[in-house]
Amino acid sequence: MKSLEYREWLNQHVKIGQEVLWVTQAEVEELGITRQEVFDLTGKALAYHGRKEVEMPAKIGIHPKTQANTLMHAMPGYIPAEFVACVKWGGCFPENREKFNLAQTSGLMVFNDHESGLPVAVTDAVWITKMRTAAVSANGAKYLANTDARVSGMIGCGVQGKEHVKFMEFALPKLDKILVYDVNPAAMDALIAEAQPIVKAKIVKAASFEEVVKNAEVVFSASTITASPSPRIKDEWVTGGQTLIMADMHTLYDDRTMKRADKYLVDSIEEHVYFAGIGYYPHGLPNIYGETGEVVAGIKKGRESRSELIVDNNTGMSVEDAMMVRAIVDRALEKKVGRLLPL
Numbered sequence: 001m002k003s004l005e006y007r008e009w010l011n012q013h014v015k016i017g018q019e020v021l022w023v024t025q026a027e028v029e030e031l032g033i034t035r036q037e038v039f040d041l042t043g044k045a046l047a048y049h050g051r052k053e054v055e056m057p058a059k060i061g062i063h064p065k066t067q068a069n070t071l072m073h074a075m076p077g078y079i080p081a082e083f084v085a086c087v088k089w090g091g092c093f094p095e096n097r098e099k100f101n102l103a104q105t106s107g108l109m110v111f112n113d114h115e116s117g118l119p120v121a122v123t124d125a126v127w128i129t130k131m132r133t134a135a136v137s138a139n140g141a142k143y144l145a146n147t148d149a150r151v152s153g154m155i156g157c158g159v160q161g162k163e164h165v166k167f168m169e170f171a172l173p174k175l176d177k178i179l180v181y182d183v184n185p186a187a188m189d190a191l192i193a194e195a196q197p198i199v200k201a202k203i204v205k206a207a208s209f210e211e212v213v214k215n216a217e218v219v220f221s222a223s224t225i226t227a228s229p230s231p232r233i234k235d236e237w238v239t240g241g242q243t244l245i246m247a248d249m250h251t252l253y254d255d256r257t258m259k260r261a262d263k264y265l266v267d268s269i270e271e272h273v274y275f276a277g278i279g280y281y282p283h284g285l286p287n288i289y290g291e292t293g294e295v296v297a298g299i300k301k302g303r304e305s306r307s308e309l310i311v312d313n314n315t316g317m318s319v320e321d322a323m324m325v326r327a328i329v330d331r332a333l334e335k336k337v338g339r340l341l342p343l
Helices: 003-013 025-029 036-049 098-102 127-145 159-171 185-195 210-213 256-262 269-277 292-296 318-335
Strands: 017-024 060-062 071-079 084-092 106-114 119-124 151-155 177-181 200-204 216-220 244-247 264-267 311-313 337-343
Touching: 017 106, 017 318, 025 119, 025 127, 025 318, 036 127, 036 292, 036 318, 071 318, 084 127, 084 318, 106 127, 106 318, 119 127, 119 318, 127 159, 127 216, 127 244, 127 264, 127 292, 127 311, 127 318, 151 159, 151 210, 159 177, 159 185, 159 216, 177 185, 177 210, 185 200, 264 269, 264 292
Parallel strands: 017 119, 151 177, 151 216, 177 200, 216 244, 244 311, 264 311
Antiparallel strands: 017 337, 060 071, 071 084, 084 106, 106 119
16 A cells, blocks of 8 residues: 555545544553564564664653652654654653552554644554553564573563563563562562463562572563662673563663673664663663664674673664554554544
8 A cells, every 4th residue: 555545545534634533542452453463563663663764753751750750751753664653642650559549651642644744543552552562572582582491580560561471472482481570579469360371481479689580581671760770680690691671771780781791782772872861871871782673674683692691671662652553543443443533
């Protein structure tokens, strides 16, 4: 399908310039987009980014001080080959549950007709963020981990921890054990109850950060991102051959670990330079080998030996959201889900 043909298809369902489609979080979740689809769409987005076939400025944000470690980010993204231009406006307020009994993350997507620039749809972004973040980590593991790994680890057992565990086997099909750890024991129990029926590997509660890191071949982490690192994982626990895949920046790791990695990757160099500029990397960024998408696209090599220590630091990119919202809008229009509102 060509760009103008896609626009005409959209216009048959939404009168561009007159209407906008509104799709709620519950409706997004009920569209039936599978984890396999999310994994594949996210990998495709990473490859587009790796080949520089996107337009994606570094996210900008504000950080209200009503709570600790808050953020609200604007994330625009454009993938010409997919006819998608969009922006995500998302926030994370870690104390929301305690203060207001509300979720810590929020977000909306605005999907635009890239031919005219006019908005076509507004959808929830919480489900998108939850799913694509874990899928990015799994795509990283596919290219950077020893894929015959038997034991993986998950540090942080909240929303992201649960999804990471559900996605691991897409990249690591030979897993027989997944060690999980959270400072809140109830979170580990909740993760196991939700994820064990979905994954084949046995999910086992660990007693500490140390137990996970010393025993897992691939260590995923998705804790709260703090304004500066709060190391909980000692450098001596980390050994050659391991793969550390982070959705929480350097929050938990010793700076020495980051800087002695054989390969240190990020999803977007531009975005991590931005984060360094506002203080998230007080010790400076390590030497960056490349971007995750460059490896997915085959531009740079992933794991080249069993003994390499590889770190993959992904904070999320708008092009991933773009691939997801295109799929959501298409599926919603096909299924006549959502409601049309006057623009």
